[in-house]
Amino acid sequence: MDDILLQQTIERYLEGKMLPEEKAFFEQHRKNVPEIDQMVVEHTMFLHQMEDFAANHNLKHSLHEAHAKLLANGDINEGGELSTKGKVVKMWNKYRKVTAIAAVVGGAIAFMISGLVAYFAPATNQQAVAQLSAKFEQQEKKLTDLTNKVVKESKLPESAIVKSGGSAFLIDGNGYLVTNAHVLEGTNFANVYNNQGKEFKAVIALRDEKRDLAILKIEDADFVSIKSLPYAIKKNNTDLGEEIYTLGYPNFPRNEIVYNIGYLSGETGFEGDTLSCQIQMNANHGNSGGPVLNKSGEVIGVLSTKQLKADGVTFAIKSRNIYRLVDELKKKDDANAPSIKGNTASSLRNSDRVSQIKKVKDYVYMVKAYNK
Amino acid sequence: MKAEFNEQALLKGLALNDSKAIETIYKDNFTMVQSFIINNNGSYDEARDIFQEAMIALYEKAQSESFVLTCKINTYIYSICRRLWLKRLQQLGRYTNQVDGLDETVSVEEDLEIHEKRNADFAIMERALNSLGEPCRSLIEGFYIKKLDMQSLSKEFGYTNADNAKTQKYKCLMRLKKLFFAQYNIGE
Numbered sequence: 001m002d003d004i005l006l007q008q009t010i011e012r013y014l015e016g017k018m019l020p021e022e023k024a025f026f027e028q029h030r031k032n033v034p035e036i037d038q039m040v041v042e043h044t045m046f047l048h049q050m051e052d053f054a055a056n057h058n059l060k061h062s063l064h065e066a067h068a069k070l071l072a073n074g075d076i077n078e079g080g081e082l083s084t085k086g087k088v089v090k091m092w093n094k095y096r097k098v099t100a101i102a103a104v105v106g107g108a109i110a111f112m113i114s115g116l117v118a119y120f121a122p123a124t125n126q127q128a129v130a131q132l133s134a135k136f137e138q139q140e141k142k143l144t145d146l147t148n149k150v151v152k153e154s155k156l157p158e159s160a161i162v163k164s165g166g167s168a169f170l171i172d173g174n175g176y177l178v179t180n181a182h183v184l185e186g187t188n189f190a191n192v193y194n195n196q197g198k199e200f201k202a203v204i205a206l207r208d209e210k211r212d213l214a215i216l217k218i219e220d221a222d223f224v225s226i227k228s229l230p231y232a233i234k235k236n237n238t239d240l241g242e243e244i245y246t247l248g249y250p251n252f253p254r255n256e257i258v259y260n261i262g263y264l265s266g267e268t269g270f271e272g273d274t275l276s277c278q279i280q281m282n283a284n285h286g287n288s289g290g291p292v293l294n295k296s297g298e299v300i301g302v303l304s305t306k307q308l309k310a311d312g313v314t315f316a317i318k319s320r321n322i323y324r325l326v327d328e329l330k331k332k333d334d335a336n337a338p339s340i341k342g343n344t345a346s347s348l349r350n351s352d353r354v355s356q357i358k359k360v361k362d363y364v365y366m367v368k369a370y371n372k
Numbered sequence: 373m374k375a376e377f378n379e380q381a382l383l384k385g386l387a388l389n390d391s392k393a394i395e396t397i398y399k400d401n402f403t404m405v406q407s408f409i410i411n412n413n414g415s416y417d418e419a420r421d422i423f424q425e426a427m428i429a430l431y432e433k434a435q436s437e438s439f440v441l442t443c444k445i446n447t448y449i450y451s452i453c454r455r456l457w458l459k460r461l462q463q464l465g466r467y468t469n470q471v472d473g474l475d476e477t478v479s480v481e482e483d484l485e486i487h488e489k490r491n492a493d494f495a496i497m498e499r500a501l502n503s504l505g506e507p508c509r510s511l512i513e514g515f516y517i518k519k520l521d522m523q524s525l526s527k528e529f530g531y532t533n534a535d536n537a538k539t540q541k542y543k544c545l546m547r548l549k550k551l552f553f554a555q556y557n558i559g560e
Contacts, residue, residue, distance in 0.1 A: 054517040078416040
């Protein structure tokens with residue numbers, strides 16, 4: 001038999017690629033011819049050796065690669081310069097678990113301490129700040145006094161129980177208003193009134209209790225959308241001492257817009273709250289949710305709370321939070337989100353205060369929040 | 373318990389030439405071996421050689437069916453490296469006052485004997501391959517080591533078809549076998 005053919009046959013036999021009959025024939029042949037048998041054994045041995053050799057070769061290659069990789073990562077070092085990146089990665093890998101445990105322990109301790117502090121702290125703390133919304137419960141009377149012809153029929157449902165109220169102002173000509181979340185606290189519905197007493201139905205588009213802000217959307221056929229608002233909403237902080245003013249409805253539920261002035265007295269709010277700032281101003285319940293404007297007619301904040309045991313210490317949520325809220329709303333429903341003007345667009349910049357107020361007051365609304 | 377399981381998994385991975393397992397074992401043990409060898413009159417290159425040799429020994433052990441590792445991987449690697457390095461030092465006539473390292477060691481003589489026998493066999497194969505000449509050598513390597521199929525091999529080497537390449541491969545193999553067994557049997 002040709003040597004090459006024999007080799008091929010043996011290889012096929014060893015790989016198990018033979019058909020059963022062929023295999024039987026070959027095995028018979030093996031038995032009869034000792035030389036062939038010897039060749040099969042020899043070839044098997046050789047192939048095995050070759051297999052081991054290949055495995056060894058490939059392993060050496062893998063080891064070489066592993067060495068190079070670990071060296072590059074800085075996991076191992078051969079006396080050369082350690083790359084800092086490798087060092088940091090190594091440190092991180094090494095202390096990852098420890099870091100995680102430390103973070104968990106730290107977090108737990110922080111929780112415990114804050115819990116203890118909250119537990120043992122004097123209870124008066126909680127009432128140190130009063131929200132400036134007007135809280136009351138009242139069955140909105142349907143006016144039956146027919147002699148009073150001025151009053152139109154209310155759009156509030158008959159069963160509505162007005163729970164609280166405050167102020168709000170437009171941030172977009174299409175009827176988006178900003179107010180405080182606490183103005184709407186515990187309620188599901190809100191109607192808004194302009195300074196002429198005209199009533200519009202509104203829906204609560206977004207509440208953010210953490211920032212104490214909410215967005216209302218007027219959904220009323222009577223509402224005529226406005227091309228542009230006279231004021232802009234400021235993105236950055238205001239300087240201390242800058243004179244500011246507000247418009248709102250402190251005589252809630254009387255529909256009378258009231259002007260008030262003060263100055264920015266602190267860059268942070270109550271107990272260092274960075275979301276808000278401190279204002280020296282005498283505000284009343286009902287002012288909540290009103291805009292705080294600077295002398296150029298830019299909205300710098302939303303009036304929200306005052307300190308109970310101090311005179312005139314009032315707090316406003318910084319206006320840049322309004323942008324955050326609008327972003328959130330965009331995330332929720334992009335098509336129906338308001339678009340608000342940036343820093344430079346105030347058209348009130350060079351007007352005097354009286355004409356500023358005249359323009360702004362039409363955009364400040366009173367809010368009545370109610371439950372059905 | 374968990375560590376034990378991990379070690380078993382790592383050894384299984386090593387036996388399959390899994391790069392992740394190799395890297396893990398490498399990373400966990402290399403520095404220990406390196407500092408041992410550097411502290412005992414060795415160089416960085418020698419440390420790498422010795423360590424990789426130990427990895428191969430561990431691989432061989434992990435591959436055998438009756439394999440049980442009676443100690444931790446790091447103890448085993450350390451023991452092999454220590455033994456190999458002492459031997460290497462003796463061969464080179466380089467002495468070190470005392471090979472230090474009080475780490476636990478296990479007896480690896482038997483394993484090393486098997487390992488050395490295998491290394492000798494591989495050396496014979498290597499020599500046989502080297503004296504085979506081109507293109508036989510590359511053809512054989514391509515088929516048996518890189519495990520390429522006949523089709524792509526015939527393309528790579530420029531054979532007109534796979535069958536011709538196959539015939540050539542068998543011719544080469546026969547020559548290789550002759551070369552190998554000539555050496556191998558003398559070795560025996």
